[in-house]
Amino acid sequence: MIAVPEQLSAAGLPSASETEAIADQLVLLAHRCVDWETWGGARAMRYWDALTERVRASCYAGPSLSAWWVRLSTTMGLGAPSNKADRALLAQLLGHADQRGVLRVLRTQTDTTVLRVRCAIDTAKETK
C-alpha cells in the first residue's frame, strides 16, 4: 500500500501548512483504519458525512491528538493501522509538537481536510 504522505502528495493538491499537512495525514490514516464491515453496504452513503462530523467532534475530547484519536476510534469504530509503516506514522503524528495547532485545523477546517483526503483517495484509485 502506498505510504500516506506519498498518497497525499501524488494528488497534486495545493500545498498546505505544516499543521494542515499533519491533519490531512491523520484523517487519511483514520480512513485506512475504518472497519468496512461496519461502514460498508447501505451505511457507506453516510460514511464521509459521518467521518467529517466525528473528526470535528473528537477535537473536544481533550487537549491532545491522542485524545482526539481515541475518541475518533471509538465513535467511528476504527481498528489499529494494518501495517508497520502506518503504525509508525501514527505514533509520529500523534506526538507532533504543535498539538493545539493541528487540533485547530481539524476543528475549524474539517470540511476542507476531509475533502483533500477524499481527492487523494480518488486520485490514487484512478491511477491504479
Added chain:
Amino acid sequence: MTSAVTHRLGELAQAVGQLDDPTTAARRCSLCGLVDEGHALKDVISGNFGDYDKLHWLHSLHLCRVCTWSFRDRSLRLYPHAITSAYVGRCAPEQLCAILSSPLNGSDVLCVPIGGKRHLLPYAAIGVAATDAGSLLWNQADCERLLTIARLRTLGFGEGALIESAPRWLVMRKLRPTERAEALTLWEQLDPWRRCAGYLDVAMRATRTTKETR
C-alpha cells in the same frame, strides 16, 4: 440621500422609469432636501414603512418627484441598477459584472437588491454598492474575487455550493486533478467574503447566466 445623488437618480429615472406628475407644490424633500414639486409623503410610503430615521427633513412631509419614483418603482427593488460614467440603467448580469470588474469610483451609484423587499435606491450613497446587507466598498481585491467566483462557476459550482466552507465533493469528483487543485486554491481566496455578508450575493448576481436569470 443627498441632493447630489438625487440629481444622478434623475438621470436613471429618465433612462428607465417615468416620473409621476407632481401633486403638491414645491417644498423641501423629506429624503434628499431638494426643494421641488412632488408628492405628499403619506401618499408614497406604506403603513409598514420603518425608515423614518433616514428622512432628515421629515417635518416637511413631502417627497420630490425623483425620490417618489425611487420608492414607487417596484423594479428598483427587484433588479440591479447603476449610474456610472459608462452606463446608466437597469443592469443585466453581464452589465453588472462589467461594472464590478473595476473598483467603484467616487461618482458611481450602484444598487443590487437581493431579497427584493427592501428599498435600496432611495438611500443609495455614491461610490459603494448598496445591497440588502448594507453598503459595500468595492476595491481591486473584490474585483479579483469576482473573477474567482466566475471561474468557480465555470468549474461547475453553483450558487448554493459557493457559499459553503469547502468545495462540494459532488462537483470535485468530476474535475481533473489540476482543476481540483485550482478549485481548492480559489476557494481560500473567497474567505474574506465569507466573513462579510453581502459580497457573495452581489458576485453571484453578477455572474449569473441568462438561463439562471429567467
